[in-house]
Amino acid sequence: MMDTNPRLTLDPVQMTALGDDAVRAVVDHYISLPDRPIGATSTATELGDILHEPLPAQGDDPHKVLDVVRERVLSQIVAQDHPRYFATVPSASNFVAVVADTLASGFNVFAGNWAEGSGPAAVELAALRWLREMCGLPEGGGLFTTGGSMANLTALATARYNRLGDRGLARGTLYVTEQSHSCFIRSARILGMEPEQLRMVPTREDLTMDVAALREMLRADRAEGWRPFCVVANVGTTRTAAVDPLPELARVCREEEIWLHGDGAFGAAAAIIPEGRRALSGIEELDSLSIDPHKWWFQPFEIGGLLVKDARTLRDTYRVVPDYLADLDADENEINFYDHGIQLTRSFRALKLWMSLKTFGADSFRAAVDGAFRRAERLAGRIVAEPGWRVETGPQLATLTFRYTGGSPGGEGGTEALNEVNRAIADHTMASNRIGLHTTAVHGRTVLRICMINPRTTAQDEDALLDVLREAVRAVVPAERQGA
Structure with a gap:
């Protein structure tokens, strides 16, 4: 039938x-x-x-x-907007943005060109201008993407075309650190790079890029006929929120005529407050910057963004006008966003950030970011006061890593033994289903990591975190070693 x-x-x-x-x-x-x-799985x-x-x-x-x-x-699902979810980088979301997504989907908005979506294009341009203002960036261009990975891929493809031109990637080299997000390895593969074209620059003790080592690598690579085209600066790493020395890297890249891209998918949002702006000193000198409003600017998935110093670089890289789109070609003031990135068919992602800022105001966003800084500082002090616990990094950009040592700063019992203990504590914590928390590694040591950016997290949620950690220690650490 x-x-x-x-x-x-x-x-x-x-x-x-x-x-x-x-x-x-x-x-x-x-x-x-x-x-x-x-949550549940x-x-x-x-x-x-x-x-x-x-x-x-x-x-x-x-x-x-x-x-x-x-x-x-x-x-x-595991609720990444839960006030006690501290793993990865939480996505707190907000209801106004949910309504915006509903409208964008319900009206089936095509946000690819001006002729078929002039209102959405105007909103996207306005939201991008607000993003630049909040990050302390000069006038330029950009577009919204699905997330940070797509923003970073778009930036690398733009850097490749604008520094290497039509000659392609032959002998081109890209510079990251082992602290950089894994999406750069994937992006290099997508761009057709060979493994030896992706350079891993050493890091310093604070896990930031060693600028002296970068200079030496660039010198040696040029002497061997390589063509450096892009350096990726971490603007708040996923592991520890480390920020690479942006002013020094900008100076090197200017001298070497290399594109400097900043991966700020998580950390760039902190620039909205003075304390965060100081931590991100030099961000205004980047050629491009990725940012994820679905992280620290409280939007539901998916919305990432790419901001560039010169809007023409995007258009030069991506603009293609086939005959079936010739009637829809636009001038530079009436932007076709499919001329500025990888996607032709694009959803109206800008609406949710625009409506959120219009509804709550930038001052509310500033207060939420500042509150995250204060929560992380308070929690770091409380963890240090717990018997047997030590903070390893931070708090930086509302992120800290910490480790159970059994009260021994020197790590009695061996690094791997303590690594196993900390992994077991993390497993027990996650199994409680009351706290979302993951591990990472700092200088070969397994550490617990928390990111405190959800504005709905309360002091009671912090109490719950400490209670669960105490329970985990009692469950996995022999009584004679607890807090020894």
């Missing part, structure tokens, strides 16, 4: 009722988060009814479908 609703529509009453139910589910999510576990076997469900030939009541989504799909 053929579908009786070939137009794929619901009537207005059905649409309103379904929309009301969906919005109510989102509101319930926000309200109940503090009292709920961090099922095995492939447990989700077999979804994984192996046959293609439905006939439709069902949309409210029943929504119930399945709530009960079987959205119940099986």
Whole structure:
């Protein structure tokens, strides 16, 4: 039997009722988060009814479908907007941005060119200008992307074209550190680079790029016929929030005529407050900067951004006008964003950041970022006061790493033994489902890492973190070693 609703529509009453139910589910999510576990993950076997469900030939009541989504799909996630989720880089989100995403999706906005989306293009240009202002950057260009990885790939492709031109990547070299995000390895592969064209610059004790070592690598590479085209500066690493020496790197790159890209996917948002701006000194000298508003500027997934000093570099790299788009070509004041990046079909990501800033104001964002700094400082002091614990790095950009040493600053029992203890503590903490926390490595030592950027995190949530850590120590460390 053929579908009786070939137009794929619901009537207005059905649409309103379904929309009301969906919005109510989102509101319930926000309200109940503090009292709920961090999340849940099922095995492939447990989700077999979804994984192996046959293609439905006939439709069902949309409210029943929504119930399945709530009960079987959205119940099986780790809530990165939970106030006690401190792992990775949390995505706190906000309801106004959720509404904006609903509007952008509901109106099926194509945000690729001016002719078919002049209002959305104007909003994107305004939001990008606000981003530059909040980061302390001069006038320039940019665009919104899916996230930091796509922003970084777009930046590297732009740097390659603008420094190497049509000659391509032959003998071109890219410079990162082992602290850089893994997306740069992936980006180098996508660009067609050979492994030897990706250079790992040594880091100093503070895990920032060794500028003297970079200078020597550039000198040696040029002598061997390599063509350095881009240096990636970390503007807040994922591991420890380390910030590379931006003024020194800018000086080197100017002298060497190399593109300087800053990976600020996480850390650049801190520039909105004076303390963060000081930590990111030199950010205004970058040729390009990636930033992820779905991290520290409280937007739901997905929204990343790329800001460039010279807007022409994007257009020079990406603009292609096939005959089927010739009628839609625009002048420089009426930007076609598909001329400035990889995607032709683009969703209206800018709307959620624009509506959030219009609704709450930049001062609210500043207060939220400043609050994250203060929470991290307070928590670092509380961790140091706990028997057997030591802070390893930070707090920097609201991020710190710490480690259980059994009270021995020298790490009695051997590094690997203590690494195993800290991994076990992290496993126990995550298994509690009350705290989201992961490990990382600092100078070969396994450490616990927390990122305190969710503005809905309270002092009670910090208390819960410490309670769970104490429970984990009691569970995995012999009594005679606890706090020794």
